[in-house]
Amino acid sequence: MTLPQALSDGAPDAPDLSALAIDRSAGSRRRRQFRRILGRVILVVLLVGIGGATWLWRRHAQIVVETAVVYSIYPSQALTLLNATGYVVAQRKASVASKATGRLEWLGVLEGSKVHEGEIIARIESSDTAAVRDQAAANVQVAEANLAQGRAELTQAEIAFRRSEALGEKNIISDSTRESAEARLAKARAAFAGYGAAIAAAQANLRASEVAVGQTQIRAPFDGVVLTRHANVGDTITPFSQAIDTKGAVVTIADMDSLEVEADVAESSYLSIHVGQPVEIQLDAIPGERFEGVVSRMVPTVDRAKASTLVKVRFLQRDPRMLPDMSAKVAFLEREVSELERKPVLAVPMAAVFELDGRQHLYVVEDGKARLRSVDLGSKVGDQIEVRDVKAGTRVVVRPLDDLVDGRAVKQATK
CATH class of the missing domain: 1.10.287 (Helix Hairpins)
Structure with missing residues (x-):
């Protein structure tokens, strides 16, 4: 009889082999613990990676911002009651001609020539x-x-x-x-x-x-400068005739000391202006300077077509760069400004400045990135504020967003 048969027959003296079975429960527990630990490590790594990626994105991803340029502003602008446009005009201006009729045989001036009262500037055949x-x-x-x-x-x-x-x-x-x-x-x-x-x-x-x-000798009626030359040697001068191929005036002369600004002021603003009122004049040809002026005369009539009245403004100081017919902007002031208020200062929009750690800061755009910078502020001028330690032409961020941080790439918003 074989051993299996003896075992199956239930022999009383058969040995117990159950103690020889392998217990597999401890290994499975260790494997489950390892998998849990590994999963936690992977979760932590993922969280750290997501956080780092978010930090890198916030650090380097480009954000669209509104910007403005630091530029010069005059404190006197806060005193402006009204702005108007006009032109520089010579109050003493003459088209010089002769009562005689004849052929022009000599002309001694050109455009821009300075002449003195009584000086012979041209001659007609005599x-x-x-x-x-x-x-x-x-x-x-x-x-x-x-x-x-x-x-x-x-x-x-x-x-x-x-x-x-x-x-x-x-x-x-x-x-x-x-x-x-x-x-x-x-x-x-x-x-x-x-x-x-x-x-x-x-x-x-x-x-x-x-x-x-x-x-037959044409003389300058006053000290001035030749603006225009209307005739040349050989032309026939007939001041009292409209004959073909004839000239009337020989030259036009203006007294540069009589230059004024004639500005059109809206009819509705007429009562805001009075003779003697201080003004600031800015010429388009000389944009970097402002000239002192005063209202000298107000023409007592209204232009129906433009619904405006003509106001004449006198310069308080002369400049050789001023020329007739230059475009001008006139700022009518509520009071005379001090010498300090006439000096330009650098300013930025007030919306660009914010407080951080008890100090005033703003974001400066450098090489396409926003750089946090503390600033020293001055006085307010309208919706602008003076900054003392930022260079002119620097671009700053206006109304910075909450997620804007130092060093983040920015892009100017298009309007």
């Missing part, structure tokens, strides 16, 4: 008027010679009359001879007076001819 003047001068000489002859005849007539008077008293000559001497004296006196009148007439003719010659 040979005919000069001949008339010479003739008048000769007539004066003839009249003076006639006067000298008349004076000699008068002297001789007076001597003859006195002699006849003396001889007549002695009855040496007849009464007719005496009367002839008296008549000769009267005739000599009349001739002498006529010669004197002839001299006066000849001198008057000479002055008229000299005036005619003078009219």
Whole structure:
């Protein structure tokens, strides 16, 4: 009988083999514990990785922000009541011409030439008027010679009359001879007076001819600068005619010391302005400077087409760079500003500044990234505020978002 058969028959002396079975429960518990620990480690690694990735994204992902540029602003802008536009105009301006008619033979100025009052700037042909003047001068000489002859005849007539008077008293000559001497004296006196009148007439003719010659010399009416040249040598000047191929004025001259700004002010703002009111003038051609001015005159009429009135503003200081017809912006101020308020300061929008750790900060955009920077602030000018330690032209972030951090890449928002 074999061993299995003995075992199956339930032999009483068969050995117990259950103690030889392998217990597998302890290993399975260890494996389960290992898997749990590994899962926790993986979860921690994932959380750390997600956190790091989030930090890196917040650190380097580009964010769209609104920006502004640090620029110069004038504290006096806070005192502005009204702004208007206009042009620089010369109050003394003349189109210089001549009363004479003729061909322009000489022109001594160009555009931009400075001239003085009474200076000859052009000449018209004057040979005919000069001949008339010479003739008048000769007539004066003839009249003076006639006067000298008349004076000699008068002297001789007076001597003859006195002699006849003396001889007549002695009855040496007849009464007719005496009367002839008296008549000769009267005739000599009349001739002498006529010669004197002839001299006066000849001198008057000479002055008229000299005036005619003078009219061919075109002179500057006042000190100024030539703005425009209307004629050239060889042109025919006929100031009182509209003939074809003729010119009227030769040049246009302006007095640069009389430059003012003529600004159009809306009819609704007319009562906000008064004569003597301080203003600041900014010329488009000189954008970096502001000039002091004062309201000098207000034209008492309204332009119906534009619903505006004309206000004339006088410069308090002159600048050689000012030219007629320059575009100008005029700021009407509520009061006269101090010298300190006239100096420009650097400013940023107030919305760009925020408080952090008890100090004022802002974000400066450098190389496409936002850099946190503390700033020293000054006075407020409207919705701007002065900054003292930021360079002009620097771009700053306006209304920074909560997730904006130092060093984060930013992109300017498009409008």
